Amino acid sequence: MGDTVLDVRNLSVEFKNENQTTLAVDNISFSLEQGKILGIVGESGSGKSITSLAIMGLIPRPGKISSGEIWFSPAKAQKTTNVNLLALHQDQLRHYRGGEIAMIFQDPMSSLNPVYNIGFQITEAIQLHQKNITLEQAKNQAIALLQEVRLLPSDEQLEEQYLANKLSNLPVKAYIKQQKEAILKRFPHELSGGQLQRVMIAMAISCNPTILIADEPTTALDVTVQKEILRLLRELCKSDRNMSMIFISHDLGVINEIADTVAVMYQGKIVERNNKEIILYNPQHPYTKGLIACRPHLTELPEKLLTVSDFVDLEKDEQGQIISLSEKTPPEIIYISLEEEKQRVTEIEKLDNLLIIKNLSVRYPIKGIFGQTKTFFNAVDNVSFEVKHGETLGLVGESGCGKSTLARTILKLIPATEGEIYFEKEKISDWTVGNPKLRSLRQRMQIVFQNPYNSLNPRLTIGKAIMEPLIIHKKEGSERKQRERVAYLLERVKLNPSWFNRYPHQLSGGQRQRVCIARALALNPQFIVCDESVSALDVSVQAEVLNLLKELQQDFQLTYIFISHDLSVVRFMSDRIIVMNKGKIAEEGTAKEIINHPKEDYTKRLIASIPKFEKTI
Known part of the structure; x- marks a missing residue:
């Protein structure tokens, strides 16, 4: 194998149930060189994560590896020894898993045990794979690792902090x-x-592995934190550790930041594999072209985003299996000119205000040891702005800046500490739960949450979920008319009305989010908050949902507050943008002004942190 540390040959993974067999990974082959980073990119269900789990020997039941070989060359071996991981028993594989091949999962909160502190969990990993090491030595290693991943300052930095600020009498x-x-x-x-992700990285590198597998490690992170994690992972591979990495993502911008070579997966197959520059700037496969075209750009504003279906034409059999794939000629992209954008802003400024926020604050008490209130945390701090009829106001900032708290306070889901909220010239900030006007307000204001998997009741069919607000508010009269309304809404969000009796688990993430949008539209609202409503979706599904939201806004004259930490998405959707930082408004202006001419250093840092990849097919 030479400098090749991993050689995957003709790997296939299948999942069997009573009715059919699904080929999750279909006869793929690739290799990984020492010290290099391989990016595997593709949508949910393409087989990326299943490939990584196969390497780790963690395929969940009823899945099984039906064919193939995975040859690994351990860097810690005394002599060059290649081993086929698929030929090992679980006891033998445990020697390599964690010690030689480590993995970082997507959600660090679900990967760490909430019962134990992080020190115990890191030292446990060290003692498990390093024999004859004392607890004190393991703790010292854990501290050194936390300093290496920059969760803990170095000794020199801690000393500087101490001397500069006189932080302690010690x-x-x-x-x-x-x-x-x-x-x-x-x-x-x-x-x-x-x-938390830094803790997971520290645990993963604690035994100095030959290969690190990172499965969507930055998906749920802000762009600024994402940039730091990507830089850290890249430095770990290029440092004295000389570690190799498989980095899995659906975001080609992130792949561009970190990978040396790229493999594109689609429907369980690797459809294209080459150096990063060739894949990203001269793609050959229509699916790769579609993925690249899906990403919203900061510098260009199209009327509509292209999707994978604009590039790929699929023919499927009765069971939904793909028979053939061919390339389509995508439609021409129509861009909105600067003059058109200015005209849109001018027209919006002439409209009446739908929503007025004056000096709004939300504070949470911080309790002391004996339960007394010692101080307050300002989640939203003296915020004021207006939203016009038919406008989309983008709300951006890092996690914890107060975006979601502000939106929930406007919707009367969280009480305001101070300030006033006016909706259609009515002061709603004083309305309490018992006020009959509040029930009527719920019909006019709706929200689409971030996670479509948690937003739908798994025990209700999607038809019943959309019908529920109609029943609660006694709309549309008879059940027959309510069902007709649900069928109409399903059709409007481009879902089949015959899916009325399907359950959420039978739908993909993008389809579930469409159901959530249909449910939000059920009562004909005027105002909708989209709270990170596309951040959990693949780029192609994200493009479809963004196009849908824009189309529905025109058809139903909707007003949006669009919350996201992704400025590229906000640029595509918004007329104006508010940048929030630590509960306050850091900057406000038109989308074009904020993106092209930011005034505040905080906004400049947000924009600079976006993975740079502006390729138009």
Whole structure:
């Protein structure tokens, strides 16, 4: 194998049930060189994660590896020894898993045990794979790892903090020791998403693995935190560790930031594999071209985003299996000119205000040891703005900046501490739960949440879920008319009305989000909050949902507040943008002004953190 540390040959993974067999991974082959980063890109269901689980020997039942070989060359071996991982028993495979091949999963919160502090979990991993090591030595290694992933400052930085700020009455060495022990004692719920991901990286590299598999490790992170994690992973591979990495993502911008070579997966197959520059800037397969075209751009504003279906024509059999795939000629992209954009802004400024926010604040009490309120956390701090009829206002910022709290307060889901909210010239901020006007308000204001998997009741069919608000508010009269309304809404969000009796688990993530949008439209609202409603979706599905939201806005004269940490998406959707930081409005202006001429350093940092890949097919 030479410098090749992993050689996957003709790998197939299938899942069997009573009725049919699904080929999740279909006869794929690829190799990974020492010190290099292979990016595997594709949509949900393409077989990316199943491939990584096959390498780790973690295929869930009823799945099984039906054919293939996975040859691994351990870097820690005394002599060059290649081993076929698929020929090993679980006890033998456990020697390589974690120690030689480590993995970072997508959701760090579900990957860490909430019962134990992070120090225990890191030292446990170290002691499991490194024999004859004491607990004290494992703790010292854990601290060194947390410093390496920059969750904990170095000794020199801690000393500088101590001397500059006089943070403690302790001697400097005792202070440094105290800070190190304090981080080890923290539990997962006390850390942010980015910090948790750093803990997972520290655990993964604790035994100096030959290969690190990172499965969508930045999907749920802000662009600024994502940039830091990508830089950290890249440095780990290029450092003295000389580690190899398989980085899995559906975002070609992220792949462009980190990978050396790229493999594109579609329907269980690798449809294209080459150096990063060739794949991203001279793609040959129509599916790759479609993935690239799906991404919204900061610099260009199309009327409509292209999707994978504009590039790929599929022929399927009765069971839904693909028989053939051919390339389509995509439609011409129509871009909105600067003059058209200015005209749109001018027209919106002439319209009446639908929503007025004045000096709005939301504070949460921080309790002391004995339950007394010691201080307050300002989630939203003295915020004021207006939203016009038919406008889309983009709300951006990092996690914890107050975006979602602000939106939920406007919708009367969270009480405001101070300030006033006016909707259609009515002051609604004083309305309480018992007020009959509040029930009527619920019909006019709706929300589409981030996670479509948690937003639908798994025990209700999608038809019943959409019909539920009609029943609660006694709309459309008879059940027959309500069913007709549901069928109409399903058709409007481009779902088959005959799916009325399907359950959420029978739909993909994008289809579920369409159901959530249909449910939000059921009562003919004027105002909808989209709270990170596309951040959990693949880029192609995201493009379809964004196009749908724009189309529905025109047809139903909707007004949106569109919340996201992805400025590219917000640029495509929004007329104006508000940038939030630490509960306050950092900057406000038209979408074009904010993106092209940001004034605040915070906004500039957000824009600079976006993975750069502006390729138009």
